[in-house]
Amino acid sequence: MKRKIIIFGILSFFLLGMLPARADKYGFVRKVVIDPGHGGKDPGAIGSKAKEKDIVLAISLQLGDYIKQNFDDVEVIYTRTTDEFIELHRRAQIANENKADLFISIHCNASRSNSAYGSETFVMGLHRSQQNLEVAKKENASILYESDYLETYDGYDPNSPESNIIFSMFQNIYLDQSLRVASLVQNQFRDRAGRHDRGVKQAGFLVLYNITMPGILVEAGFLSHAQEERYLMSERGQSHIASAIFRAFREYKQMQDAIAQQHLENINARAITHQVNDASEPTVVLNEESSIHFRVQFATTTVEKPLNTPEFKGLHGIRFYIHDGNYKYTVGNEKTLEDAVKIQKDLHEMGFSDAFVVAFKNDERIAPAEAIRLLNQNIQTP
Numbered sequence: 001m002k003r004k005i006i007i008f009g010i011l012s013f014f015l016l017g018m019l020p021a022r023a024d025k026y027g028f029v030r031k032v033v034i035d036p037g038h039g040g041k042d043p044g045a046i047g048s049k050a051k052e053k054d055i056v057l058a059i060s061l062q063l064g065d066y067i068k069q070n071f072d073d074v075e076v077i078y079t080r081t082t083d084e085f086i087e088l089h090r091r092a093q094i095a096n097e098n099k100a101d102l103f104i105s106i107h108c109n110a111s112r113s114n115s116a117y118g119s120e121t122f123v124m125g126l127h128r129s130q131q132n133l134e135v136a137k138k139e140n141a142s143i144l145y146e147s148d149y150l151e152t153y154d155g156y157d158p159n160s161p162e163s164n165i166i167f168s169m170f171q172n173i174y175l176d177q178s179l180r181v182a183s184l185v186q187n188q189f190r191d192r193a194g195r196h197d198r199g200v201k202q203a204g205f206l207v208l209y210n211i212t213m214p215g216i217l218v219e220a221g222f223l224s225h226a227q228e229e230r231y232l233m234s235e236r237g238q239s240h241i242a243s244a245i246f247r248a249f250r251e252y253k254q255m256q257d258a259i260a261q262q263h264l265e266n267i268n269a270r271a272i273t274h275q276v277n278d279a280s281e282p283t284v285v286l287n288e289e290s291s292i293h294f295r296v297q298f299a300t301t302t303v304e305k306p307l308n309t310p311e312f313k314g315l316h317g318i319r320f321y322i323h324d325g326n327y328k329y330t331v332g333n334e335k336t337l338e339d340a341v342k343i344q345k346d347l348h349e350m351g352f353s354d355a356f357v358v359a360f361k362n363d364e365r366i367a368p369a370e371a372i373r374l375l376n377q378n379i380q381t382p
């Protein structure tokens with residue numbers, strides 16, 4: 001029962017601040033939201049001298065400057081430019097309202113062990129280790145500075161294991177793009193800024209939860225590590241970090257813009273063919289509610305696999321869809337999220353520990369939050 005309440009609660013949080021508009025998967029990168037973590041009464045991690053909120057603001061402003069100096073066609077939006085407290089849900093809202101193409105949240109880490117050091121970049125998803133979960137819990141704990149956090153986040157409690165597990169089940173629909181940006185950032189940290197590379201990781205971050213575009217959360221380094229703290233406090237260190245993220249942004253933009261350009265050309269080519277072949281296609285009115293389904297994705301491969309492959313033994317109703325050139329395998333085709341979650345649990349017990357829920361509208365993959373919003377809309381308007 002308790003679990004049900006939490007599920008329901010977190011789902012309704014989904015709907016808060018949700019906007020129907022989302023970034024175009026094949027869109028150009030024209031708008032970036034830079035989110036310096038913490039601020040005001042929330043200092044974030046604290047080193048022997050440094051406060052996370054100050055360091056991440058300096059890095060963020062510098063990153064924004066690099067982008068503005070180098071790209072006339074990119075608008076930079078900050079969630080804060082001064083030492084002020086901004087609620088976590090508000091940060092995502094700023095990105096959504098502005099229909100940003102990319103969201104970059106910048107943070108610094110701290111650990112009880114003062115030997116931990118290095119940089120890591122997170123995307124929204126299921127944590128594979130306790131350590132990753134701890135980072136998310138620590139960052140999510142910012143909401144404890146918000147006066148009505150239990151209400152705002154519908155009972156989400158950063159210290160409840162159950163809250164965190166349910167919450168991290170949802171992956172951003174832009175997972176592939178987010179992972180791409182994250183690994184570009186880590187490459188730059190390692191190869192150009194000479195940082196210790198702790199890798200690309202996944203965990204459930206409240207700030208990434210509701211965004212409707214690709215997004216990453218950068219942990220630039222550890223303030224609990226004496227040498228790294230000095231580096232992060234230094235002008236040189238801050239500009240290294242900012243320019244590493246900038247170079248990753250530049251690479252991502254070049255890639256993404258090339259894809260967008262190609263997509264645009266394909267659409268134009270198709271539109272011309274369409275005009276020639278069929279001038280009067282009837283308009284199909286679809287019942288939105290019945291067209292929405294939840295499935296559980298359990299495997300991704302680069303080459304197509306027969307559905308009776310031994311690896312998929314014991315699974316029924318397998319189907320696949322192709323996405324970004326990969327084959328993605330799912331089971332289930334449920335009308336409610338709750339039913340999909342049950343299947344996901346079964347899959348976890350069968351050893352498919354990475355299985356997660358994906359939503360489809362007319363067989364096209366959409367964000368689970370979007371699916372829930374559409375279902376809800378349908379119920380409310382008879």
Ligand SMILES: [Zn+2]
Nearest residue numbers: 037044107108
């Ligand atoms: Zn932080």
